[in-house]
Amino acid sequence: MQIFNTLTRKKEEFVPNEPGKVKMYTCGPTVYHFAHIGNLRSYICEDVLEKLLRFSGYDVKRVMNITDVGHLSSDADTGEDKMLSGAKREHKSVMEIAKYYTDAFFSDFAKLNIKMPDVVEPATNCIPEFIHMIEVLLEKGYAYKAGENIYFDTSKLDKYYVFGNMSEEDLQVGVREDVTEDTNKRNKNDFVLWFTKSKFEDQALKWPSPWGVGYPGWHIECSCISMKHLGERMDIHCGGIDNMFPHHTNEIAQSEAFVGHKWCNYWFHVHHLNDETGKMSKSKGEFLTVSLLEEKGYDPIAYRFFVLQSHYRKPLTFSYEALGQAADTYKKLKDRVLRIPEEGSIDEAAVKEWHDKFAEIVGNDVNTAMGITLLYDVLKADVNGATKRAIIADYDTVLGLRLLTEAAAEAPAAEGEDVAEIEALIAERTAAKKAKDFAKADAIRDQLLGMGIVLEDTREGVKWKRA
Numbered sequence: 001m002q003i004f005n006t007l008t009r010k011k012e013e014f015v016p017n018e019p020g021k022v023k024m025y026t027c028g029p030t031v032y033h034f035a036h037i038g039n040l041r042s043y044i045c046e047d048v049l050e051k052l053l054r055f056s057g058y059d060v061k062r063v064m065n066i067t068d069v070g071h072l073s074s075d076a077d078t079g080e081d082k083m084l085s086g087a088k089r090e091h092k093s094v095m096e097i098a099k100y101y102t103d104a105f106f107s108d109f110a111k112l113n114i115k116m117p118d119v120v121e122p123a124t125n126c127i128p129e130f131i132h133m134i135e136v137l138l139e140k141g142y143a144y145k146a147g148e149n150i151y152f153d154t155s156k157l158d159k160y161y162v163f164g165n166m167s168e169e170d171l172q173v174g175v176r177e178d179v180t181e182d183t184n185k186r187n188k189n190d191f192v193l194w195f196t197k198s199k200f201e202d203q204a205l206k207w208p209s210p211w212g213v214g215y216p217g218w219h220i221e222c223s224c225i226s227m228k229h230l231g232e233r234m235d236i237h238c239g240g241i242d243n244m245f246p247h248h249t250n251e252i253a254q255s256e257a258f259v260g261h262k263w264c265n266y267w268f269h270v271h272h273l274n275d276e277t278g279k280m281s282k283s284k285g286e287f288l289t290v291s292l293l294e295e296k297g298y299d300p301i302a303y304r305f306f307v308l309q310s311h312y313r314k315p316l317t318f319s320y321e322a323l324g325q326a327a328d329t330y331k332k333l334k335d336r337v338l339r340i341p342e343e344g345s346i347d348e349a350a351v352k353e354w355h356d357k358f359a360e361i362v363g364n365d366v367n368t369a370m371g372i373t374l375l376y377d378v379l380k381a382d383v384n385g386a387t388k389r390a391i392i393a394d395y396d397t398v399l400g401l402r403l404l405t406e407a408a409a410e411a412p413a414a415e416g417e418d419v420a421e422i423e424a425l426i427a428e429r430t431a432a433k434k435a436k437d438f439a440k441a442d443a444i445r446d447q448l449l450g451m452g453i454v455l456e457d458t459r460e461g462v463k464w465k466r467a
């Protein structure tokens with residue numbers, strides 16, 4: 001299998017530290033708000049990478065953090081703690097905000113058919129580990145105290161700009177909005193390991209430390225949480241491309257200073273999802289979430305399909321028109337899969353041959369678009385229905401498009417003696433809605449509910465299923 005490694009800026013053959021085993025880490029969300037679909041593009045692509053590794057025979061252990069403290073509004077340690085601003089916005093406690101948005105995040109995972117990482121660890125669980133790492137960095141001379149905070153000293157490294165493609169301009173710190181540069185820093189790229197003298201009087205979460213009561217910086221989380229569960233050598237670290245600097249650069253700096261050797265061999269970065277006005281952000285335009293797509297009648301898996309149609313290393317532009325096209329293509333593809341007759345017995349040799357083909361083609365730097373093309377090739381292949389279904393089920397363990405599973409759940413709804421009655425009631429309800437007789441429409445919905453029938457109003461019309 002080959003993946004593009006941001007560290008070397010080359011596509012490389014993937015070779016794990018330990019044969020057959022992959023240690024993989026993903027930067028998790030800062031749980032102060034809903035994830036927008038641009039963030040979720042990264043998680044979908046990382047999910048495919050993980051599933052592809054498993055498909056290729058690796059035993060994968062994947063770890064993800066949840067940032068519930070220490071991430072300021074600028075990634076370069078300036079501005080306000082995001083969790084605190086979320087809590088203020090919603091008049092709740094920081095922990096209530098963390099719980100609410102963590103649940104919302106994993107609900108999106110389920111809707112998008114993203115596998116849960118093997119380990120999910122909130123930052124606030126690991127304060128002793130952070131303190132230990134900072135103590136070692138101080139002992140080794142990689143950290144210093146200034147203005148009562150502890151900073152990492154980037155001038156102590158032979159090479160700080162590890163990703164090698166950044167200009168001085170890219171490395172400017174404190175460029176965002178109205179934030180002011182931290183004058184305690186000895187070098188402009190130094191970063192906070194521990195905030196003791198908080199700029200924010202009302203910082204909600206604080207812990208005692210050898211340097212006084214305070215809280216950890218953001219970057220230290222990922223280094224500690226990954227080492228806690230994966231040890232001192234990791235195979236693949238994933239994230240969105242905007243995490244490359246300063247976050248991943250700083251993770252590497254402190255981790256390698258701490259362990260004294262190379263820490264992670266492969267860096268996998270997913271590019272931006274843009275909207276038609278440019279980079280998607282929370283501050284402008286409509287805030288695009290999975291729930292919003294659902295409200296508009298789109299199946300979240302159609303969004304997954306939309307993402308998989310393009311390569312993770314290219315920017316992708318979102319529009320409802322483009323999503324609508326993807327949704328139509330997805331629906332047609334799924335219909336064709338559903339119509340494959342259940343005939344013959346599975347030809348295991350053919351399944352193996354198609355499996356290897358997928359592993360080679362999609363294994364060439366996670367080429368999901370080619371994976372979708374292969375699905376069409378399978379549909380046309382000269383093998384019996386049972387074999388086609390088996391190959392598609394095999395591919396879908398990576399693509400996660402629920403091409404066969406959801407079909408099985410939908411099929412029974414079309415059967416049963418009362419179908420005609422149900423359809424007639426639905427038609428009557430649609431007519432009532434059209435005539436703006438909402439009381440009647442609601443009464444029919446309740447009547448159907450009493451019969452165990454659940455209605456769903458979608459872009460394509462009313463769908464129903466048995467509860």
Ligand SMILES: [Zn+2]
Nearest residue numbers: 027028222247
């Ligand atoms: Zn991280």
